Amino acid sequence: MRSIMKTGTAAPLSEPVLLILLSLAEQPRHGYAILKDVEEMSDGRVILSTGTLYGALGRLLDDGWIERFEEQESSRDRQAYRLTGKGRAVLQAEVARIRQLTRLASLRVSAKEA
Amino acid sequence: MQIRLYRLLLHFYPARYRSTFAQEMADVFQLARQRAWSRGVTYGMAFCLRELGGLALGVMHAWARQSDAPAQPAAQLTPAFDGVPTFYTCEDYSPRRSALIQGGVLSLAFFSAVTAAFEYGVNHRVFYMPAGAARDTGQSQVIQTGETGFLAFGKSMVPSGDGALVLVLGKHPALTAIDIRPAARNISEAWSNLVWFLRVRPGIRLLAPGAFQAAAPARDREDFAAIYFRAMPVVAALDADHDQVISASEIANAPAVLRSLDKNHDGKLTAEECGGSVPPGSDAAATGRAKLAFMRFHPVLAALDSDHDGEISAKEIENAPAALKTLDRNHDGKLTLEDILPKAGVKVQ
Numbered sequence: 001m002r003s004i005m006k007t008g009t010a011a012p013l014s015e016p017v018l019l020i021l022l023s024l025a026e027q028p029r030h031g032y033a034i035l036k037d038v039e040e041m042s043d044g045r046v047i048l049s050t051g052t053l054y055g056a057l058g059r060l061l062d063d064g065w066i067e068r069f070e071e072q073e074s075s076r077d078r079q080a081y082r083l084t085g086k087g088r089a090v091l092q093a094e095v096a097r098i099r100q101l102t103r104l105a106s107l108r109v110s111a112k113e114a
Numbered sequence: 115m116q117i118r119l120y121r122l123l124l125h126f127y128p129a130r131y132r133s134t135f136a137q138e139m140a141d142v143f144q145l146a147r148q149r150a151w152s153r154g155v156t157y158g159m160a161f162c163l164r165e166l167g168g169l170a171l172g173v174m175h176a177w178a179r180q181s182d183a184p185a186q187p188a189a190q191l192t193p194a195f196d197g198v199p200t201f202y203t204c205e206d207y208s209p210r211r212s213a214l215i216q217g218g219v220l221s222l223a224f225f226s227a228v229t230a231a232f233e234y235g236v237n238h239r240v241f242y243m244p245a246g247a248a249r250d251t252g253q254s255q256v257i258q259t260g261e262t263g264f265l266a267f268g269k270s271m272v273p274s275g276d277g278a279l280v281l282v283l284g285k286h287p288a289l290t291a292i293d294i295r296p297a298a299r300n301i302s303e304a305w306s307n308l309v310w311f312l313r314v315r316p317g318i319r320l321l322a323p324g325a326f327q328a329a330a331p332a333r334d335r336e337d338f339a340a341i342y343f344r345a346m347p348v349v350a351a352l353d354a355d356h357d358q359v360i361s362a363s364e365i366a367n368a369p370a371v372l373r374s375l376d377k378n379h380d381g382k383l384t385a386e387e388c389g390g391s392v393p394p395g396s397d398a399a400a401t402g403r404a405k406l407a408f409m410r411f412h413p414v415l416a417a418l419d420s421d422h423d424g425e426i427s428a429k430e431i432e433n434a435p436a437a438l439k440t441l442d443r444n445h446d447g448k449l450t451l452e453d454i455l456p457k458a459g460v461k462v463q
Contacts, residue, residue, distance in 0.1 A: 031142040049168025050143045054135045055175050
């Protein structure tokens, strides 16, 4: 992930990381909310373990794609995560890459069918 | 339980990572666990496996990332005295504090595990008193709680060594093995030698050889009497008030008591019904010899079995009060320990 920002090239993100970023793109969330949202977004196909989730969150924090903050609304001192500008840029680049890939795939598949 | 284990496993993460995420991870694990198990056992089991796998991978990645971190510069070594530094390392930088703590914890855990293994071995050893050594012991031995011991009775434990001694205790809570195991491999040989090992529960004191004899130390004799009165069904039944004395009224009531021990209602009491047990695999002849020896060894049974055929017949049951009175050597009308407890070995051919 670090190399992406250095080179500026849109290297593909792993599916769990992409889903975590997408989850945080909508709104800031805490760990358990991310876990549930990822499962819902993937229709139960991607179920993250706690270790995997926090491994990914740790890397994203190190890379500066997300940031950690204390949830104000929560009765407990619960930490939540939100996307940084850098993270949003990476996510947009990845979405653009996927969109381009999808368009290309559609063209090729439709041409073959025709 | 699961959350405790999970919290414990979190200690495998590097300290920096743990201080940042451990509490959060434990909270999320708790919530996810409740959700998974509420869906059913299959989901719950899958959750546990997934968490274990995720944790293992997470720990590896965390340590790999940790090793990528730039090394700390060498710390200034503080001289303890006369310019001699207190701590040297082979590297040109001092170890991180977290590494030192991890090393300390691991060392402590390893030391604790080794110590615990030693302690377990000491407390759970199989205490084995070989027949040969038993003769020389001569003293009571105490089995500490947690130990398993073998109480040996046999030819070599008779001080005189004259003849074989058969002591077959019946079912008793102190004895974990009801079938008494022969010391010898060959069952027939074992029967002829009649050296037996009784497995006793932890905390049971090993009695000195000859504890049943009048000359034995008082404590051994009392302990033996207590075990004997509970282990021997006939004696236990006759001593209705559990005062270790078979009184005149208890002697008079003997026929009714003995009939109550007749489990198969054939009107007589066999050696088994009197508390004898025969190890599996014994041949008929050896079994017969053992039963006979058992009935002869215990004074009360020997008196009741007046024709010495190894069984207490219906007629002998009827005649029980008179038979029991023959044991009353001081003619005080009751049977005391001196009259009831076995006194010597029985030679078995």
